[in-house]
Amino acid sequence: MDNHQDILLDVENLHTGYRLQGKFYDAVDGVDFTLKRNEVLAIVGESGCGKSTIASSIVGLYDRKNTRVTGDIKYKNLNLVSLTDGLFDQIRGNDIGMIFQDPMSSLNPLMKVGDQVAESLLYHTKMNKGQRRARVIELFKEVGMPKPETMYDMYPHELSGGLRQRVVIAMAVACKPEIIIADEPTTALDVTIQAQILDLLKEIQKESESGIILITHDLGVVAETADEVAVMYAGQIVEKADVKTLFSHPLHPYTRSLLNSMPQSDADDEDLHVIQGTVPSLKNMPREGDRFAARIPWIPASEHEKVPVMHEVEPNHFVRCTCWKNFHFQND
Amino acid sequence: MWKTILKRVLIMIPQLILLSMIVFILAKMMPGDPFTGLINPNSSQATINHLKHVYGLDDPVPVQYLRWVKNLLHGDFGQSYIQHVSVSSLIADRAQNTFWLSLLSTLLLYGIAIPMGIAAGKHEGEWQDRAISIFNYVTYAIPGFVFYLLGLWLFGFTLGWFPISGTVSANASGFWGVFWSRLDHMILPAILYAIIATTGTVQYLRTGIIDNKVEDYVKTARSKGVPEKVVFNKHILRNSFLPIAAFLGNTITGLLGGSMIIETVFSFPGMGKLFLDSIAQRDYTTLTALIMIYGTLTLLGNLLSDIIMSLVDPRIRVK
Numbered sequence: 001m002d003n004h005q006d007i008l009l010d011v012e013n014l015h016t017g018y019r020l021q022g023k024f025y026d027a028v029d030g031v032d033f034t035l036k037r038n039e040v041l042a043i044v045g046e047s048g049c050g051k052s053t054i055a056s057s058i059v060g061l062y063d064r065k066n067t068r069v070t071g072d073i074k075y076k077n078l079n080l081v082s083l084t085d086g087l088f089d090q091i092r093g094n095d096i097g098m099i100f101q102d103p104m105s106s107l108n109p110l111m112k113v114g115d116q117v118a119e120s121l122l123y124h125t126k127m128n129k130g131q132r133r134a135r136v137i138e139l140f141k142e143v144g145m146p147k148p149e150t151m152y153d154m155y156p157h158e159l160s161g162g163l164r165q166r167v168v169i170a171m172a173v174a175c176k177p178e179i180i181i182a183d184e185p186t187t188a189l190d191v192t193i194q195a196q197i198l199d200l201l202k203e204i205q206k207e208s209e210s211g212i213i214l215i216t217h218d219l220g221v222v223a224e225t226a227d228e229v230a231v232m233y234a235g236q237i238v239e240k241a242d243v244k245t246l247f248s249h250p251l252h253p254y255t256r257s258l259l260n261s262m263p264q265s266d267a268d269d270e271d272l273h274v275i276q277g278t279v280p281s282l283k284n285m286p287r288e289g290d291r292f293a294a295r296i297p298w299i300p301a302s303e304h305e306k307v308p309v310m311h312e313v314e315p316n317h318f319v320r321c322t323c324w325k326n327f328h329f330q331n332d
Numbered sequence: 333m334w335k336t337i338l339k340r341v342l343i344m345i346p347q348l349i350l351l352s353m354i355v356f357i358l359a360k361m362m363p364g365d366p367f368t369g370l371i372n373p374n375s376s377q378a379t380i381n382h383l384k385h386v387y388g389l390d391d392p393v394p395v396q397y398l399r400w401v402k403n404l405l406h407g408d409f410g411q412s413y414i415q416h417v418s419v420s421s422l423i424a425d426r427a428q429n430t431f432w433l434s435l436l437s438t439l440l441l442y443g444i445a446i447p448m449g450i451a452a453g454k455h456e457g458e459w460q461d462r463a464i465s466i467f468n469y470v471t472y473a474i475p476g477f478v479f480y481l482l483g484l485w486l487f488g489f490t491l492g493w494f495p496i497s498g499t500v501s502a503n504a505s506g507f508w509g510v511f512w513s514r515l516d517h518m519i520l521p522a523i524l525y526a527i528i529a530t531t532g533t534v535q536y537l538r539t540g541i542i543d544n545k546v547e548d549y550v551k552t553a554r555s556k557g558v559p560e561k562v563v564f565n566k567h568i569l570r571n572s573f574l575p576i577a578a579f580l581g582n583t584i585t586g587l588l589g590g591s592m593i594i595e596t597v598f599s600f601p602g603m604g605k606l607f608l609d610s611i612a613q614r615d616y617t618t619l620t621a622l623i624m625i626y627g628t629l630t631l632l633g634n635l636l637s638d639i640i641m642s643l644v645d646p647r648i649r650v651k
Contacts, residue, residue: 061554085560093557100555105548108567109647120556155646171556 008179008211009035009058014071014081016050016057018282024068025282027053029235031071032310035179035211040202042214042226042243044258048279050235051215055183057081058213059096060088075179094124097172099201101184103164107156113167114140114152120174139170143200162193166200173204180205183215198225219262223247231255234279234291237310241317251313251324253299254292260329273329290321298330299323333649337639344631351627352404356397359616400620409621414613419621422606429499430590430602433518437591438583440526445533452534453541453572454564464534472531480597483524494520497599521598525591533576540572547571577644581637585629 014031017024028050035041043051056062057069060083073080075095083091092098100106108116117139118132127135133152140148143166156164165185172180182201186194202225205212214225222229222243229246231239231254239252250256260273277295280286286294290304308321384390388399403410409419452464471479488496494516495501501513544550545568553567554560592604599605603622610618641648 059555061551089557089559091557092555098552098555100548100552102548106552108549108553108571110570110645116552119553119558123557123559157647168552171552174556 006037007034008037008075009213010072010074011035011054011058012072012074014054014057014073015069016053016062017068019066019068020283025285027235027282028057029285029287031232031235031237033230033237033240035213037178037211038205038209039227040205040212040214040225041228041230042216042222043230043232044216044219044222045232046217046279048281049232051217051232052183055098055181055213055215058181059092059098060085061092061098089123093120093172093177094175095177096179096181097175097177099165099168099172099180099182099185102188103161103168104188106168107164109156111155112153113156113159113164114154117167117171117174120171124175135174136170139174140166142204143167143170143173144196145170161189162196165189165193165197169197169200169204173208176208176210178210179213180210181213181215184217185214186221187216187218194221195224201225219258231258234285236291236320237318238292238320239318240310245314245317251317251319252292252321253296253324253327256324256327256329257296290323292321293323296323296327296330299327303327333642337635340635340638344628344635347631348624348628352401352624353397355620355623355627356400357393359620360393360396362614362616404621404624410617412610412615412618414610414615414618419618422618423603423621423625426590426601426603426606427588429600430595430604431587432514433522433595433600433602434587434590436515436518436522437525437529437594438587440522441529441533444526445530446537448530449534449537450541450569452538453545456538456542461538464538468531468534471528474528476528476593477597479528480521480524480594483520484597487520499601517600521594521600525594536575537572540575541568544568544571574641574645577640578637580640581635582630582633584636585633589626589629 011031011033014028015026016028017026031050031054033041033043043054045051053062058073058080060080062069069081071081075091078087078091080088080091107113114133114136117136121127121132121135125132137148137152140151145151145163145166151159151163151167156167159167169185172182180201185201186197189197198221201212201214204210214221216222226243229241229243230237231246231252233254239246239250239255246255247259250259254275257273257275261275263272275295276297280291280294285291289306290308293299293301293304303323303326305321305323308323310318310320311322312318381390388396391399400410407420409423411417412419412422415422448464448467452461455461484496487493499514499517500510501517545564550563550567553563558567588603590602590604590607592608594600595602595605596608606618607622609615610622638648
């Protein structure tokens with residue numbers, strides 16, 4: 001399964017910086033990962049950790065003037081980091097589909113939802129108008145929308161949040177892309193709808209043999225959907241493993257804290273764990289040493305590496321820094 | 333939709349009745365009557381009473397009001413006491429002049445303001461945007477009459493490029509002769525108006541573009557691989573025109589209302605000037621007729637704006 005041809009996307013040493021008052025600050029600071037065919041890779045982290053920045057860097061949806069992207073994002077024989085807008089237009093929607101967080105705002109309020117999905121076909125296929133309409137109705141059926149013919153002519157405000165997200169998914173998969181990037185696809189939805197949408201995503205992934213990058217802050221979503229997980233903190237990946245390993249024996253203090261701060265059904269009278277402090281802002285991000293050190297101040301500095309790097313502690317289980325070895329929670 | 337439009341028109345009836353009462357009472361409350369200053373000061377009280385009786389001015393006010401309304405409904409606005417012609421024909425002439433001037437002004441306004449708004453929104457913060465902002469501040473700060481007088485003095489008197497008053501030259505003949513002469517008389521006021529009135533349209537469009545270009549659905553469109561040019565024209569621009577469309581109905585009915593300032597500065601015989609003149613001359617019949625017309629135009633304009641909005645924005649339905 002691990003053979004080279006199955007790698008869809010190979011990200012190496014990705015740095016994405018935003019310009020703030022004339023200076024660039026890296027929101028993504030040296031990220032490496034690969035996405036394989038038939039795989040759901042989850043990127044997890046708090047708001048501001050850089051996970052959405054990774055998504056916009058891959059598809060080139062960033063402000064060219066105020067963003068600096070370096071490193072390599074290899075897709076087929078292309079490096080997406082240095083791609084021109086014209087080439088990006090050919091790849092976006094066709095090879096890489098995107099699903100965004102808020103289905104309330106990610107559809108154009110003045111256009112029929114069917115036409116919005118058909119727009120993707122217009123630029124990537126040679127279908128005529130009638131064929132596009134037929135294909136969209138077919139897609140609506142695939143994503144489980146009732147009365148797809150009627151739905152075609154509806155406007156976004158006439159649909160519920162769950163239906164709108166199905167439209168967005170239909171849009172993302174319209175041209176059968178090899179890669180689907182889902183940026184918090186269920187965050188804005190009701191819990192009951194969340195499960196349906198996640199099931200749908202998995203189903204689509206299996207059928208189309210694509211690879212999905214799932215960006216989320218919700219560990220529940222990760223456990224349910226992902227195959228591989230990368231945990232991000234302050235612009236860097238701190239731990240990477242397959243989903244079973246990560247949940248059964250997490251190593252990095254941040255991963256352990258995150259899992260500890262999740263409500264457990266068997267321990268209902270215990271207080272939830274709280275991670276001290278907050279994620280540093282982009283401008284105040286520490287650029288040297290372990291970025292998570294400030295939030296576990298009881299761990300002596302000698303436990304941290306001077307320049308924390310990723311270590312493969314067991315096959316396919318990577319952890320940044322060495323501080324995990326003697327890590328304990330404060331009140332243990 | 334037709335049902336709701338009919339309903340809205342029916343609702344206008346009580347509104348107009350209320351307006352007519354207020355207008356009539358205010359006109360009655362104004363000091364003097366149409367005969368003050370017009371008849372021989374030596375006329376006997378008997379003559380005056382006789383005249384009042386002939387014109388029905390000694391009837392009780394409600395009777396006078398009902399007679400006035402009845403005539404209004406028959407399209408009869410009464411006689412202008414000053415100009416000694418029927419108010420209807422007076423207004424009909426002026427409305428035509430005003431309509432053509434307003435139409436030209438509005439077309440020029442959109443012709444100038446829309447490209448400016450698009451340029452400012454597209455190049456937010458760049459030199460184009462800053463130059464347009466300065467232009468907006470200046471034109472917004474200059475009072476209309478100062479600007480019109482300066483324009484009139486420079487292009488009319490000093491350079492002599494355009495006629496300085498009226499609607500048509502006395503010696504113009506033939507259809508095209510009259511047409512060009514009329515156009516010639518309208519160009520200067522229309523251009524001056526269009527230049528100074530751009531602020532609102534430019535700002536609405538600029539803000540609309542700036543707000544819409546960071547909307548999620550624009551990112552969605554890009555993520556589908558829609559070329560940037562199409563993203564701008566089809567997604568960003570269409571949504572940015574909504575606030576302008578919201579005023580379109582009033583702009584259209586406003587074509588008949590005219591501008592008091594510009595018509596006065598250019599001695600252009602239109603509705604605005606007629607309104608000011610009838611106030612100055614206490615021409616009550618004309619004045620009340622004009623106020624009724626303005627009121628009706630405003631109500632119709634609001635209705636038209638709502639209908640236009642419901643046509644361009646599927647989220648809005650006329651209710």
